[in-house]
Amino acid sequence: MSVPDRMSCPPWPKGKKLVHLDLKGAPPRVEYLHKLIDLFSKLGVDGLLVEYEDMFPYEGELKLLQATTQHAYSREELLSIQEFAKSKGMEVIPLVQTFGHMEFVLKHRPMWNLREVPYCVGTLNPHKDEGVRLVMEMLRQVVKLHPGLNTLHIGADEVYVLGEGEESKKWLASPGRTVEQLFLSHVTKVAKAIKKAWPHMTIVMWDDMMRDMSQDVLKASGLVGLIQPMLWEYTPNLDVDKTVSLLEKYCSAGMSDLWVASSFKGSTSVYTCVPCTQRHVDNHLQWLKVAASLSSAINLQGIAITGWQRYDHLSVLCELMPVALPSLAACVETLNHGQFSSEAQSKVNEKLGISSVEVEAMGSTSSGDSLFPGRRLAESIVELNSLLNSDDIRLFENDMFVRGWFSPYHRRRKMVTPLITMQIHSQASAFLTTVQQKVEAVREEMVRFYPDSTAQEWIEEHVSPVVSPLQRITEDIRACVKEMVP
Numbered sequence: 001m002s003v004p005d006r007m008s009c010p011p012w013p014k015g016k017k018l019v020h021l022d023l024k025g026a027p028p029r030v031e032y033l034h035k036l037i038d039l040f041s042k043l044g045v046d047g048l049l050v051e052y053e054d055m056f057p058y059e060g061e062l063k064l065l066q067a068t069t070q071h072a073y074s075r076e077e078l079l080s081i082q083e084f085a086k087s088k089g090m091e092v093i094p095l096v097q098t099f100g101h102m103e104f105v106l107k108h109r110p111m112w113n114l115r116e117v118p119y120c121v122g123t124l125n126p127h128k129d130e131g132v133r134l135v136m137e138m139l140r141q142v143v144k145l146h147p148g149l150n151t152l153h154i155g156a157d158e159v160y161v162l163g164e165g166e167e168s169k170k171w172l173a174s175p176g177r178t179v180e181q182l183f184l185s186h187v188t189k190v191a192k193a194i195k196k197a198w199p200h201m202t203i204v205m206w207d208d209m210m211r212d213m214s215q216d217v218l219k220a221s222g223l224v225g226l227i228q229p230m231l232w233e234y235t236p237n238l239d240v241d242k243t244v245s246l247l248e249k250y251c252s253a254g255m256s257d258l259w260v261a262s263s264f265k266g267s268t269s270v271y272t273c274v275p276c277t278q279r280h281v282d283n284h285l286q287w288l289k290v291a292a293s294l295s296s297a298i299n300l301q302g303i304a305i306t307g308w309q310r311y312d313h314l315s316v317l318c319e320l321m322p323v324a325l326p327s328l329a330a331c332v333e334t335l336n337h338g339q340f341s342s343e344a345q346s347k348v349n350e351k352l353g354i355s356s357v358e359v360e361a362m363g364s365t366s367s368g369d370s371l372f373p374g375r376r377l378a379e380s381i382v383e384l385n386s387l388l389n390s391d392d393i394r395l396f397e398n399d400m401f402v403r404g405w406f407s408p409y410h411r412r413r414k415m416v417t418p419l420i421t422m423q424i425h426s427q428a429s430a431f432l433t434t435v436q437q438k439v440e441a442v443r444e445e446m447v448r449f450y451p452d453s454t455a456q457e458w459i460e461e462h463v464s465p466v467v468s469p470l471q472r473i474t475e476d477i478r479a480c481v482k483e484m485v486p
């Protein structure tokens with residue numbers, strides 16, 4: 001990627017730089033996590049924001065929350081991850097959802113009664129004391145397994161359909177009550193319970209449910225002094241003025257300790273396999289402008305550089321960590337330099353041993369390969385993704401010969417021209433063979449870093465839908481030719 005020098009901002013101000021590890025999608029093997037943490041440390045990252053979901057080794061009544069298709073981390077593994085991070089000078093902050101995005105909890109039949117509405121798997125009913133007890137038990141187990149923990153992220157983003165449950169409708173029927181108050185009352189209840197259990201704990205939460213609330217509503221919410229909002233925005237064209245105004249509003253409401261969140265992967269589309277580094281660098285350039293525009297009254301605590309593995313617990317896998325490491329390194333260097341200059345790009349290239357920060361064109365240099373854990377997997381994914389998105393495969397059913405001599409009409413009646421259909425079969429089979437070879441290369445590398453189940457899911461989600469039409473064509477051709485040739 002050719003990146004011109006741009007007008008620079010000051011480097012990221014004093015505050016923590018956290019890398020977000022979203023483990024609900026593809027939980028890396030512990031050995032690979034150690035390599036990633038080592039790289040993050042070399043890049044200048046201060047800590048990890050870890051979202052465990054069903055990868056946490058819950059016990060007792062919560063044991064049913066553990067993943068069954070993949071192995072949750074053991075208690076020993078989680079402690080080893082923390083110890084290794086600590087040895088690299090990095091803090092570990094767990095993120096535990098407590099209101100919205102509780103799909104991994106509320107999908108289980110014994111928890112169905114705790115949903116706000118039956119058809120929304122992600123939102124907790126804020127009226128049931130049992131729900132708060134559940135959340136606090138989750139937090140208790142997580143805190144216990146994080147010795148010396150000082151900061152906890154309680155999620156609370158995208159609380160869909162809040163207010164649409166029967167109990168909420170009754171509550172809202174009283175004059176003066178609003179959905180905003182319903183949201184704030186639950187979060188305040190959880191935050192107060194956390195402070196009672198762990199008075200020293202700093203509580204961080206996503207901000208999006210509070211963005212449209214007035215300053216007066218926020219002041220009266222009871223959250224002031226309890227929580228620190230984390231404002232997230234992942235787009236490359238982030239509105240700087242609007243974002244600054246929003247942060248200033250939180251500050252004026254009494255919440256002067258604030259966080260922000262950017263993105264290095266997992267925010268382009270729900271099914272993206274290969275990230276565009278420039279898109280994520282542009283997001284960080286906008287965040288630098290925001291940081292440079294803030295008043296001195298705001299205590300910017302840091303930035304979480306998010307790397308989503310799924311959009312939610314039940315959605316498809318998106319970019320895996322290895323293929324996004326050039327993007328992450330470029331984003332961190334952008335924050336460190338105040339711009340993504342040629343110097344910053346050279347540092348990324350040198351650290352990772354690549355010639356371009358765009359993973360599709362990263363090439364290689366003579367040194368630094370050992371600093372790019374999972375590089376061969378990244379290259380294999382890029383090659384396979386390029387083949388799967390080629391017009392030859394994506395548009396095969398629109399090929400002139402397929403549409404002209406092997407249309408659905410021909411297939412239903414098994415009346416075909418054998419000579420042409422056999423040529424179509426030969427071409428489709430050649431594509432399938434090439435894809436299968438690259439799939440095996442991806443699988444062989446992926447299981448070195450992820451559970452077998454992750455590799456199987458990734459292939460079924462990203463490969464099978466593309467090759468299925470080709471497979472159907474070859475099967476249909478064999479059936480039709482059998483009817484036409486003695």
